[in-house]
Amino acid sequence: MNTPANPAAAIEKGLFHTPFWLAPAADVFAQRSVRFQELAAAENSQWRDYLALLGKLAAAQQAVAAKHVFALPPTHQGHTVLPQAALGEVPADFYVVLAGLLAEVGTQAPQNVQAELNALAALPRAAAEALASRVLTGSSTPEEQAATVWVQAALQIIWTAWAAQLLEDAVPPVQERTHCPCCGTEAVGSVVFASGDLAGLRYMHCPHCNSRWNALRAKCPTCDSSGGMAIQEIDIDAAVAQVAPLLAAKAESCDVCRSYRKLYRLEKQQYADPLADDLASLGLDILVGEGGYQRAGANPFLLLGG
Ligand SMILES: [Zn+2]
Ligand SMILES: [Zn+2]
Known part of the structure; x- marks a missing residue:
C-alpha cells in the first residue's frame, strides 16, 4: 500500500480513502516467477514447459531490475502519466536491459530457445531498438513473434521501474x-481484493x-455499460484435478x-497473477470464445499460433 508522503493530504483524503491507482510491488516479478512455477507444476500438458520458462524469465526480470536505477522520464507529457507504450519510443536503457536479461535467462533456458536468445543478443543496438519499437506499436512481423517475448520482458522491467517511482497523487x-x-x-485482467482496506474492490492490471x-x-470496463x-467459469466438476490452482480465474463477459x-x-486464490494465471487458464478462453465473445486485452506472453 502507498504511504502518502504528506500526512495532511492523508487526513484530507480520509482514513478510508480508496486509492485510484496502485504502484507495482517492488517484488512483482519475483512473485510472478513463483506463481508461474506453481502453475507449471500443476499443468500436465506440454504447455508446462512454456509456463516453467516464463517462471525463469520473471526471475531474470527481477534480477535485472535490481541491477539498475531507472531515471523517471518527464511525466504527463501526453495522454498518460508515463510515456505511452504504443507510441513506440524505445527507452535509452532498453538495449543494456535486454542484454542483461538475455544473459540472465540464457544460463537456465532450455536448448530449444538458446538459438533464439543468441540471435537476439547478437543484434546491433539500432536493430534491437527498431525491433522494440515495432513490438511497442504492435507492428512486428509473424517471424519476429518468438523474439517479442524477450523484448516485451525487457520493456516491462523499465516501465515497471518507472511506475514504481510514481507517487499516488x-x-x-x-x-x-x-x-x-x-x-x-x-488491461490484461483484473483482481478483486479479499482482505484489508481494499476488500471487495476491483483493480485492473496493466501487463506492461x-x-x-x-x-x-458492475460496469463493463470495455464499453462502460452495466446491463x-x-x-463465466469452467465447470469444476467436469474439469480434471489439476485445474485446482486455476479456480480463481473467471471470465467477465459483456453482452x-x-x-x-x-x-x-x-479470496479464492491469493497468489493469482493476472498475467501468469491468464496463460494457465486458456481452457476458459476456449469456452468463452465458443460462446461468441472476443477477448479484450492482450497478454504479451501469449503467442498466438505459437
Ligand atoms: Zn501500464
Ligand atoms: Zn461491454
Missing part, C-alpha cells in the same frame, strides 16, 4: 478504465508497467460489446 483518477493511466496499455487501477465491478455483465476479460478473486 501523480496518477489522478480518469474516466477511462480500460487502459492503463500510466502507460496506456489495455504492472500498475493497477480501480474500476467498478449485460455475466461471470453489449461481446467482449470478455478475466477476473481473479483473491
